[in-house]
Amino acid sequence: MPDELQEAVCLALASACGLERGARLVVGVSGGPDSLTLLHALHALGFEVIAAHLHHGLREAADADAAAVEAVARRLGVPLVVGRDDVAALAAAGRQSLEDAAREARYRFLFRVAREQRAVAVTVGHTADDQSETVLMHLLRGSGLTGLAGLRPCRRLPRWDAEIPLARPLLGVRRTATIAYARRYGLPLRWDASNWQRAFFRNRLRLDLLPRLRVENPALDAALGRLAAVAAAEEDFLAAEARRRLTAVLAAEDDKFVGLQRQAFLAAPLALQRRWLRWAAARLGAPEVGFEHVEAARRASAYPGGGARDWFAGLVLWVEPATLWVAQRRATLPAEAWPQLPGEQAFPLEPGGSVALASGWVLTLSALSPPPDDPHTSPATAWLDASALAFPLMVRPRRPGDAIAPLGMGGRRQKIADLMVNAKIPPRLRARWPLVVSGEEIVWVPLLAVAHPARITAATTAAVSLSLRRNA
């Protein structure tokens, strides 16, 4: 007579994990009816099971739990590995809740046993009821798709092991069914007294809210299970798409900053913008970023200008015309793409000489020559009338009040500050932008402006060219 629960377990392992009878599995067994049922069912199905129980010395009942697991394992003739951890001490050391510390200790233990025993998967006894609790808890606390995907039927968790998956073959089985199974096969029915403490949100959900909701929809657990399955697949697809398309948007990346190409970011679908911002925050070691912060960053990204703006968790946003930076407050953003003086000092520049700037950029002054036919070839080169210049020229950072009369503006003077604002040079790059000066007059702002008084005219007989380039 085939057992319905066993069939469900068998099918779940095959379809979600590709695991067939005979596979060597570690079964995490707490001593409660769900995990004992799982152990019994897997053993009955012909899987090669190794029971694993972590005694975390938290409750008085812990010794009795261990004894119950031992008795069942002995009865089934299944090997049992018992571990021991001081979860209270771990929680204190890691500033975690007891629950979180216990869960971490448990998974660390189970995957260690799996590696030692050369098992192909770790299985745990989460049921459809656990799935309902998880999905609803995420929903009620505010969660995106990631949370609604709930517990996965089979998943690799690189945090615990890169290869061995965690399988939950009871995820489609109601708790009433595991209890009935435990009764049918004479498994001990032990209850963790903390399950009844309404101080925990999850317990209130289980004891009060879910029963009330099941009155509305008796098939609630199936509905939430379907939602989780759909959400899991859509989450996986979205995460993969966000990763795949990130490469086309990512301008720079480091432990201290992430640069996104602003136009490509703005043109991307909203769902990807949000996911990239969440990724950027995680990449920089920030905790999970909330919806409001994500939306604030999206709004900010529409308006370039200004310096660093506080974001959250010590991160800042720099919204530059070409790049949206997410960075740690003290991070120095990359400036390699732009000409920058290496420091505050000025450098003399003689005809035929050059000045080494930061990041491999070089500013060169040619020897005197006849004027060219067309002096306006590139913003990286400026031809000037040598007779208008006093050598050596100087290359220096800007000073308050600096101005230039740019070519093509009829000799009108413009402040360097305004010139940079108009050219959308990010503020952080302005202080060390190299200026080429003759006497007191700025004659070239590399990439931005040539001085009208020093321009090549029909009367020019001797000329020099200034040029900027970057050595790769």
Added chain:
Amino acid sequence: MPDELQEAVCLALASACGLERGARLVVGVSGGPDSLTLLHALHALGFEVIAAHLHHGLREAADADAAAVEAVARRLGVPLVVGRDDVAALAAAGRQSLEDAAREARYRFLFRVAREQRAVAVTVGHTADDQSETVLMHLLRGSGLTGLAGLRPCRRLPRWDAEIPLARPLLGVRRTATIAYARRYGLPLRWDASNWQRAFFRNRLRLDLLPRLRVENPALDAALGRLAAVAAAEEDFLAAEARRRLTAVLAAEDDKFVGLQRQAFLAAPLALQRRWLRWAAARLGAPEVGFEHVEAARRASAYPGGGARDWFAGLVLWVEPATLWVAQRRATLPAEAWPQLPGEQAFPLEPGGSVALASGWVLTLSALSPPPDDPHTSPATAWLDASALAFPLMVRPRRPGDAIAPLGMGGRRQKIADLMVNAKIPPRLRARWPLVVSGEEIVWVPLLAVAHPARITAATTAAVSLSLRRNA
């Protein structure tokens, strides 16, 4: 003194719909505090509002509702359009619930008024509480991402109008705030008595469950609102991706069938497979397809063979090696891609003659000629030894027991049925597959096999060629 609710309305319209003060809006006003508050706030903000009220004669209070709306519109000096519909009759005619019929009648009315009044949007008074109810209702009844996206702050609904959007500027505002606003501005506080009838699931949600859940999370409505916003963007992205990638998977499409390229379908992400199946069902006029049916179709798609398999709602699945068909039970799937006899009868074929098959396919027999150097050029052409044939040849459908000794199998005979199975010819195409017969012997199965006894040998002096082609 700026009013907080008015500011929220203004911001919502600008950010979700790009609508600014002065825009001409139709406001759907039921007479309840939410819609009256919306009317008042939009008017106060300087939008050009037209109130629209549909009297659907359902409740005794309907006249009083209309009177309340009229009084407020008059007080504000706002134009009011009142419509009237017999919703009970509509519900009976359309076999709908009263609620559904009333909603349909309301939207039809509001968009008609908007067109007549040249308004740029229809606005309605849904609040954050309505959003919470909608999201939870979808969740508890079982829903994918589409349902969790809930009510949209601004959306075009092609069903009602291709251009004019439906805006919900109160979607971020709690109902407590609209009531406080209504009190503050002396708007009538009228309640629809049916709101208190616990016979409706939505009412039980509003009256019992949501208040209980808000004890757990006082910011529940904000959390559900965020979830809806995230789900909406992810839904939009997934829907757009599913549409975009469908073109690479769609093999054929009609009101009666949808063909998906099976290999491409199987290789696609799970989330897209599910969406394409949902799309196919909708394309064929079926009601919303449930999760279990989607999963059944996915499982079926892995195993080609057999004929039509029942799916749901009168639809069937045909799983062919190259194509997954979703079709109405009586649909004739396209066979144009394959040679098919036009009916049951047989056709004589003389040298130099031809037979017209279905869908522009033609089978031609050449005149007698010397044998070619290489008779095996294409499965659409067969060269045969004329001395082994009795003219006229016949072209006919298969009969029970038909067999051929295919070239290259050492003269061993094979049943035509097996030949077709091995060649993965879909069963529905086998009955009318043309067979070329000489006397009692099948000499060519177009595209599949040439008869060994009729092959070209070194001794052949006169040959004919049979060829199959399709006239475009």
